[in-house]
Amino acid sequence: MTSVPPEIATPNDIPGARALVGYRIRPGGPDEPAEVYLDVTDKHSNRNGFLHGGIIAMLLDASCGFAASKHLGGGEPLTPLVTLTLNTSFVSGAKIGDRVTAYGVITGGGRKIAYASAELRDSSGQVIATAQGAFRAIKQEPRT
Numbered sequence: 087m088t089s090v091p092p093e094i095a096t097p098n099d100i101p102g103a104r105a106l107v108g109y110r111i112r113p114g115g116p117d118e119p120a121e122v123y124l125d126v127t128d129k130h131s132n133r134n135g136f137l138h139g140g141i142i143a144m145l146l147d148a149s150c151g152f153a154a155s156k157h158l159g160g161g162e163p164l165t166p167l168v169t170l171t172l173n174t175s176f177v178s179g180a181k182i183g184d185r186v187t188a189y190g191v192i193t194g195g196g197r198k199i200a201y202a203s204a205e206l207r208d209s210s211g212q213v214i215a216t217a218q219g220a221f222r223a224i225k226q227e228p229r230t
Contacts (some may be wrong), residue, residue: 095150097163099144109145113163119189120152120163126184134202137186137214142206143174146217149190150202154221157192157200166226170199172219178212185209198223 097111098104104111107130112121122145124130132138150172152163159165180186190204200221206214 089130103144107144109139109148111148111163112153113156115163116156118147119191120156121187121189122190123151123185123187126180126182126186128182128220129157131182135182138204139180141174142176142180142215143172143217143219144188145186146174146190146204146206146215147172147219148207149188149204150217150219151190153190153194153202153204154195154200154219155219157195157202158198158221158223161187166224167200167221170222172217174215174217176215178208178214179204180208180214186214195221 094147097113109122109124114120126137130137130141135203147169155167156163186206186208188204188206190202192200193203194201205216208214
């Protein structure tokens with residue numbers, strides 16, 4: 087398995103969608119949940135003024151993915167992988183001005199495929215959404 091490009095030293099250095107949306111990552115230790123959090127602003131809202139469902143799914147996917155990355159990489163949270171499946175259930179809404187946090191944990195897997203689940207909670211601890219997914223380790227070509 088190739089390693090992560092050298093310009094990505096920590097999960098919060100990852101460019102692309104993470105930087106565009108503005109979520110932050112706390113990968114945690116080997117037996118701790120991977121946390122992904124976002125301070126919800128109007129740019130994250132749907133037409134009703136709540137956190138958009140697509141961003142909710144993104145946060146759940148990221149937290150499950152970092153949990154899977156740690157599992158597949160022997161504790162290394164930047165192990166390259168892809169999402170194979172992600173099943174999401176929406177429970178409640180998150181408001182502009184709130185901080186939401188997704189907590190991802192491993193539920194099973196082996197050397198190449200890991201299974202993870204996550205909960206997205208608001209700052210009061212209320213569950214906003216849940217997800218379960220499968221993730222596969224990949225070989226990553228160096229960026230050019």
